[in-house]
Amino acid sequence: MLTEDGKHLYVSYDEYHSLIEKLALKVHQSGWEFDTILCLARGGLRPGDVLSRIFDKPLAIMSTSSYRAEAGTKQGVLDIARFITTPKGEIAGKVLLVDDLADTGHTLRAVIEQLKSNYAPITELRSAVIWTKAVSIFTPDYSVEFLPTNPWIHQPFEGYDAMRPAQLMEKWKL
Numbered sequence: 487m488l489t490e491d492g493k494h495l496y497v498s499y500d501e502y503h504s505l506i507e508k509l510a511l512k513v514h515q516s517g518w519e520f521d522t523i524l525c526l527a528r529g530g531l532r533p534g535d536v537l538s539r540i541f542d543k544p545l546a547i548m549s550t551s552s553y554r555a556e557a558g559t560k561q562g563v564l565d566i567a568r569f570i571t572t573p574k575g576e577i578a579g580k581v582l583l584v585d586d587l588a589d590t591g592h593t594l595r596a597v598i599e600q601l602k603s604n605y606a607p608i609t610e611l612r613s614a615v616i617w618t619k620a621v622s623i624f625t626p627d628y629s630v631e632f633l634p635t636n637p638w639i640h641q642p643f644e645g646y647d648a649m650r651p652a653q654l655m656e657k658w659k660l
Contacts, residue, residue, distance in 0.1 A: 492635030495617075499642040505616045505630050506536045512628045513537070513582065513614055520612070521579035524570065526550045526597060529586035532643075533616060537584055546572035546581075550593055564593055566600055578607030587617040587639065591624030598624075 487496045497505075524546040525534025531547070538545035549567040570577050583601070588594055594613055601608055614628035619636045633639075654660075 488635075488637060493637050494640060495633065495637040496640045497642055502532075502616075502642050503536070506533045507540075508630045509533065509614055509616055509628060510537055510540045512630065513541075516628070518612060519580065520582045520610075522546055522572065522574070522577055523582045523584055524548055524572075524577060524601075526583070526585040526593065530584045533586060533614075534584040537582070537614070543582075544573050546570050546574075546577050548597065550597060564596060566593075566597060570605075576607055577605060578609070580610040581608050581612075583611060583613045585613070585615050586641070587619065588613075588615050588622040588624050588626050588629065589619055591622035594626065595624045 520543065522544050523534050523538050525531055527547050527549045534545055548570045551565045583597065585594060598611060598613070601611060612627040615626045617631050617633055617639060618626060618629040620634045621636050
């Protein structure tokens with residue numbers, strides 16, 4: 487649900503999973519065949535997992551981080567892992583790069599540049615996200631929703647960003 491001022495988008499678990507399914511359909515309907523899904527952790531983990539199951543393709547993971555300050559609401563320095571975790575030894579062939587959103591686009595652009603420079607076995611690379619903001623400097627190959635007002639997206643699991651074990655103990659009366 488987008489707020490009236492267009493500054494916040496609140497997404498339920500049901501909406502979130504529906505959007506991932508719509509992303510799967512966009513990729514499928516394009517007719518593009520790929521060998522591996524590479525998701526960017528953390529935001530791309532959930533969509534990457536679902537797409538990996540739907541397409542029955544191996545899931546590789548690359549860790550990136552830029553939203554750490556203020557319970558994940560403020561973008562900081564971009565960190566990109568030097569290594570990719572993959573069940574097939576080395577990532578190769580046609581790769582679908584998955585993240586949750588193209589916010590500023592800096593992360594996706596930097597990751598793609600790194601992959602093209604350092605992973606010669608990748609023969610083709612396409613990107614897929616749930617949301618693309620108007621301010622993004624990068625346009626993904628597949629995206630479900632374009633957000634012209636650039637709202638802050640409140641994903642259904644973000645409550646865990648500020649939750650600690652002591653709060654869970656209190657919640658569950660342990």
